[in-house]
Amino acid sequence: MRTNQPQTIYLSEYRVPAYLVDNVDLRFELFEDGARVHSTLAIRRNPESDAGAAPLELDGDSLVLESVALNGEVLADDAFEDRGDRLIVNSVPEQFKLSVVTWIEPQNNTRLEGLYKSSGMFCTQCEAEGFRCITFFPDRPDVMARFRTRVEADKTAYPVLLSNGNPVESGDLDNDRHFVTWEDPFPKPCYLFALVAGDLVEKRDTFTTCSGRDIDLRMYVEPRNADKCAHAMDSLKRSMRWDEDVYGREYDLDIFMIVAVDDFNMGAMENKGLNIFNSSCVLASKETATDVAFQRIEAIVAHEYFHNWSGNRVTCRDWFQLSLKEGFTVLRDAQFSADMGSDTVKRIEDATLMRTAQFAEDAGPMSHPVRPSSYIEISNFYTLTIYEKGAEVVRMIRTLLGEDLFRKGSDLYFERHDGQAVTTDDFVKAMEDASGRDLSQFRLWYEQAGTPVLDVADEFDAERGVYRLTVRQSIPDTPGQTDKQPQHTPFALGLLDEHGKALPLRLSANEQDAPVERVLELTDESHVFEFHGLAQKPTPSLLRHFSAPVRVHYPWTREQLLFLMSHDPDGFNRWDAGQRLAVDVIQSLVGEPKDTPLDSRLVTAYRHLVTDSSLDQALVAKMLQLPSEAYLIELAREADVPAIHAARERVLKHLAIALRDDLVACYRRNASGEDYAVTPEQVARRSLRNTALAWLLVINDEEGRELALRQYREADNMTDRMGALRALVNSDYESDREQVLDDFYQRFQTDPQVVEQWLSVQASSPVAGQLPKVRALLEHEAFDWRNPNKVRSVIGAFAGQNLPGFHAVDGSGYDFLAEQVCRLDDINPQIAARLVTPLTRWKKFAPAYRSQMKSALEQVRDKSGLSKDVYEVVHKSLA
Ligand code: PHE
Numbered sequence: 001m002r003t004n005q006p007q008t009i010y011l012s013e014y015r016v017p018a019y020l021v022d023n024v025d026l027r028f029e030l031f032e033d034g035a036r037v038h039s040t041l042a043i044r045r046n047p048e049s050d051a052g053a054a055p056l057e058l059d060g061d062s063l064v065l066e067s068v069a070l071n072g073e074v075l076a077d078d079a080f081e082d083r084g085d086r087l088i089v090n091s092v093p094e095q096f097k098l099s100v101v102t103w104i105e106p107q108n109n110t111r112l113e114g115l116y117k118s119s120g121m122f123c124t125q126c127e128a129e130g131f132r133c134i135t136f137f138p139d140r141p142d143v144m145a146r147f148r149t150r151v152e153a154d155k156t157a158y159p160v161l162l163s164n165g166n167p168v169e170s171g172d173l174d175n176d177r178h179f180v181t182w183e184d185p186f187p188k189p190c191y192l193f194a195l196v197a198g199d200l201v202e203k204r205d206t207f208t209t210c211s212g213r214d215i216d217l218r219m220y221v222e223p224r225n226a227d228k229c230a231h232a233m234d235s236l237k238r239s240m241r242w243d244e245d246v247y248g249r250e251y252d253l254d255i256f257m258i259v260a261v262d263d264f265n266m267g268a269m270e271n272k273g274l275n276i277f278n279s280s281c282v283l284a285s286k287e288t289a290t291d292v293a294f295q296r297i298e299a300i301v302a303h304e305y306f307h308n309w310s311g312n313r314v315t316c317r318d319w320f321q322l323s324l325k326e327g328f329t330v331l332r333d334a335q336f337s338a339d340m341g342s343d344t345v346k347r348i349e350d351a352t353l354m355r356t357a358q359f360a361e362d363a364g365p366m367s368h369p370v371r372p373s374s375y376i377e378i379s380n381f382y383t384l385t386i387y388e389k390g391a392e393v394v395r396m397i398r399t400l401l402g403e404d405l406f407r408k409g410s411d412l413y414f415e416r417h418d419g420q421a422v423t424t425d426d427f428v429k430a431m432e433d434a435s436g437r438d439l440s441q442f443r444l445w446y447e448q449a450g451t452p453v454l455d456v457a458d459e460f461d462a463e464r465g466v467y468r469l470t471v472r473q474s475i476p477d478t479p480g481q482t483d484k485q486p487q488h489t490p491f492a493l494g495l496l497d498e499h500g501k502a503l504p505l506r507l508s509a510n511e512q513d514a515p516v517e518r519v520l521e522l523t524d525e526s527h528v529f530e531f532h533g534l535a536q537k538p539t540p541s542l543l544r545h546f547s548a549p550v551r552v553h554y555p556w557t558r559e560q561l562l563f564l565m566s567h568d569p570d571g572f573n574r575w576d577a578g579q580r581l582a583v584d585v586i587q588s589l590v591g592e593p594k595d596t597p598l599d600s601r602l603v604t605a606y607r608h609l610v611t612d613s614s615l616d617q618a619l620v621a622k623m624l625q626l627p628s629e630a631y632l633i634e635l636a637r638e639a640d641v642p643a644i645h646a647a648r649e650r651v652l653k654h655l656a657i658a659l660r661d662d663l664v665a666c667y668r669r670n671a672s673g674e675d676y677a678v679t680p681e682q683v684a685r686r687s688l689r690n691t692a693l694a695w696l697l698v699i700n701d702e703e704g705r706e707l708a709l710r711q712y713r714e715a716d717n718m719t720d721r722m723g724a725l726r727a728l729v730n731s732d733y734e735s736d737r738e739q740v741l742d743d744f745y746q747r748f749q750t751d752p753q754v755v756e757q758w759l760s761v762q763a764s765s766p767v768a769g770q771l772p773k774v775r776a777l778l779e780h781e782a783f784d785w786r787n788p789n790k791v792r793s794v795i796g797a798f799a800g801q802n803l804p805g806f807h808a809v810d811g812s813g814y815d816f817l818a819e820q821v822c823r824l825d826d827i828n829p830q831i832a833a834r835l836v837t838p839l840t841r842w843k844k845f846a847p848a849y850r851s852q853m854k855s856a857l858e859q860v861r862d863k864s865g866l867s868k869d870v871y872e873v874v875h876k877s878l879a
């Protein structure tokens with residue numbers, strides 16, 4: 001067990017840095033057995049600090065210190081102290097140059113923080129605190145410096161040498177070595193530093209900015225991936241144009257580079273001028289990537305590009321402000337994706353993620369506000385709350401201000417804070433100043449954790465023709481927070497008459513030209529809204545577009561939901577009504593006998609979706625997805641996973657049997673004739689087709705099986721091939737399943753991104769992903785403990801998506817996860833801490849499961865030499 005308790009960092013203890021760094025001069029000597037880093041920092045006392053002539057303290061992690069010099073004079077051993085995680089220089093002048101030489105071993109770096117090697121190339125990951133693994137430095141985002149970086153390496157093995165900014169010098173050295181020097185003119189925090197050295201091919205393009213500047217766009221990938229760059233490059237150009245058009249943001253450097261690496265902890269990283277991507281989030285060809293992957297790549301390329309303004313030009317003061325850049329940037333990439341495809345579909349996807357995963361996080365032991373007030377390990381705070389809820393919070397500001405004032409606010413924010421490291425409060429202030437609106441109560445969204453609940457009740461006063469809506473807001477207690485204040489919440493709604501016509505929303509008896517949709521503002525614990533001039537009790541369409549990240553409780557009847565599902569003029573709420581109806585039906589079957597009759601109206605509603613091709617097919621494709629098990633678990637008080645799984649399966653099978661012929665017709669109607677393209681129409685078509693196939697196989701339909709086998713063989717794109725593979729893998733046709741899985745592996749074994757999909761389609765399947773099979777995948781030649789994608793594809797997919805497998809009654813799934821987390825903790829603590837998440841939700845489950853989950857967590861807690869990453873998650877979960 002751990003003896004010394006890791007330290008908690010508090011926002012309230014923030015102090016401005018005692019010393020500032022104006023310039024950083026780096027020289028990297030890269031070798032096979034390690035790297036020598038020469039760093040010279042131009043440092044001065046911070047006039048805004050009251051620390052006076054305090055000793056200089058620099059952060060470090062896993063560094064071998066070779067020498068320290070002050071203004072060129074090598075320091076004697078007693079003039080500084082190397083504490084491992086800190087280098088302290090006792091007396092320093094007001095302004096000076098500090099030169100430090102360190103030795104590091106990238107080839108042994110399995111944490112993938114700092115400088116490491118990934119399939120033969122050198123690369124870096126510095127956010128949040130990785131730069132200290134490279135050299136001693138004040139590793140905090142409010143220290144911003146100009147970087148000059150010289151990279152030296154063997155010319156044959158590493159012909160490409162990259163860093164941030166512009167290349168200013170290059171040449172040959174002795175021993176077949178060479179160098180390139182890069183200079184970044186924009187001061188930046190060290191978390192945005194990047195370096196890459198490898199044998200990479202270069203793909204080039206150009207973008208002409210709104211002011212007529214030509215930007216050199218370059219992608220660097222391993223030679224075998226040369227034909228998988230086009231989609232990312234196109235996405236980049238679309239992002240650059242969009243940010244000019246919608247936010248008035250022009251790119252600043254002359255070069256923009258993207259590098260793909262196979263071993264990466266996260267999706268991608270916005271290093272200044274040199275974005276580094278997880279290969280799976282940037283490389284695509286129609287043969288190897290699904291539609292979902294294509295769309296994810298477009299969104300992530302945009303996200304990282306947008307960070308150049310929301311993150312890099314204006315950055316975070318400290319890591320408590322992480323959502324300043326992430327929340328805003330996620331909103332920006334969501335707006336972009338909506339503009340590139342379908343607004344409604346994108347909103348459905350985001351609301352699903354929020355309601356399934358973020359609400360669960362917010363109700364769990366790691367619940368924290370969008371701006372947390374303490375943490376042990378900042379890597380644990382790259383969460384759905386910071387990213388997705390953070391984006392919802394900025395979206396609500398946009399809804400409250402309206403598009404134009406929001407843009408004014410964003411312009412003011414960028415202008416006022418360009419080149420600064422600021423807080424979420426500075427962001428809100430800019431929005432207030434530009435709009436004249438008071439957002440003081442709104443700020444609670446940043447400070448209070450937990451998902452607000454809106455309890456809605458209604459009554460109709462037939463005599464007066466008044467419909468009265470009462471909305472009560474409450475926010476549940478979360479760790480360390482009770483008795484919360486109501487939050488300023490935009491609540492969008494409409495009212496429908498019995499024909500589905502949108503009614504004018506008159507807030508007073510004589511209001512003229514009332515709109516048919518309104519955004520009501522909730523500020524108090526309880527509000528009563530009266531709508532006048534109504535002949536009959538209307539059907540309310542509540543929280544349209546998911547206008548706030550809240551739960552809405554309203555006693556919908558199934559009639560109302562069926563009605564909204566086919567009549568709501570708002571596409572998002574039509575989908576939402578379908579989900580609520582399906583949830584209601586499934587919930588009513590949980591734990592009930594197998595012959596409990598099923599509401600036949602569900603079949604009618606789904607038949608309408610499957611057969612009426614005049615409906616928006618992209619929306620239909622979404623509406624046909626039954627609520628996931630994860631969502632049903634989130635909604636349950638004490639989840640019994642096998643019972644939930646069985647109830648959901650029953651509904652699925654019932655629908656598939658009843659709609660069998662319609663599904664075959666739908667499959668045939670959506671056969672693709674034209675060349676593959678990732679357009680909303682084609683994506684919807686493939687999705688419908690693959691859903692039809694999956695449903696047919698759930699009921700062991702012979703024709704479905706033949707269609708699936710044929711589709712698998714004849715597919716010219718991965719969406720169709722994977723759709724067929726997945727349907728077969730989840731079916732009872734065992735020999736077909738084994739055969740296509742083998743075939744798939746034979747075909748694609750040299751492509752790591754496809755092998756990841758192959759691993760996860762098995763591990764996530766309740767049919768193919770039985771525990772012994774999953775254990776066998778860990779022994780497979782394609783598995784690699786040091787590669788986070790492979791780990792996620794097997795262990796993450798099993799624990800996160802194969803819920804019946806993970807929640808096996810004997811607790812074997814829990815023990816399995818505990819065992820793998822312990823093993824991974826010694827290799828890559830960040831990944832281990834993320835992987836343990838499913839166990840942390842133990843309080844959510846029925847008693848028999850709960851106690852076994854808890855003891856698995858205790859197993860992890862008691863591992864010796866536990867990292868602080870896993871320590872924090874496990875201890876908070878057991879508290
Ligand atoms: N800042 C990255 C992003 O959201 C995510 C990231 C965090 C990547 C930490 C690596 C390490 O774009």
Ligand code: ZN
Nearest residue numbers: 303307326329
């Ligand atoms: Zn980001």
